[in-house]
Amino acid sequence: MPRTKGDHEARRRDVSEAVWHVMAARGFTGLTLRAVAAQLDATTGLLTHYFPTKRALVEYALNLLERRTLTRTRRDSGEGTAALRDALLDMLPLTAETTDINRIWVSSWDAALSDPDLSSDYARKYAASRDRLSERVAADQALGVLPPGDPAKVAAGLQAFVLGLVVQALFAPAAFPPQRQVQLVDDHLATLTGGRTGGHR
Incomplete structure (x- = not known):
């Protein structure tokens, strides 16, 4: 048949x-x-x-x-720094699912770095992620909960912070359990907002 x-x-x-x-x-x-x-x-x-x-x-x-990364369920706390916080937390290995996703992404970096086409594709993916963060940063600046400045520069710093935290959490999960990852994100956002309020939790 x-x-x-x-x-x-x-x-x-x-x-x-x-x-x-x-x-x-x-x-x-x-x-x-x-x-x-x-x-x-x-x-x-x-x-x-x-x-x-x-x-x-x-x-x-x-x-x-x-x-799998783009279609999984994500947090949605509204606007302001709560939305920016959600975007950062969604990148972290806080659950079994997101730990698997992050383990695979990090383990794929070697293959991507050794292949020019894959490297270009990864550069595109990370640029798109920065653009999405930049939009959230600009929205927070418009609300007055983030200081004025170049949203793209702030987004690049946020992406670098989160990717560094991802690597540490994957290699030292006991030292960087989910609750500590969340606290580090909150501390980082508090530094960026400089005490401003509006929409954060």
């Missing part, structure tokens, strides 16, 4: 879940056709239908990671 489109889409979903489980368990460096095949209880020959090369698997995995 010929396979239907529904069968094909179901198999793609199965493959996606297998790729995700491998990345979450082994990090990006552990992502291989053999590992994905074992997760699926299938042969590597079956997977070559979807991924004829390791590069194709890597590209697919990164697209899957980006989709």
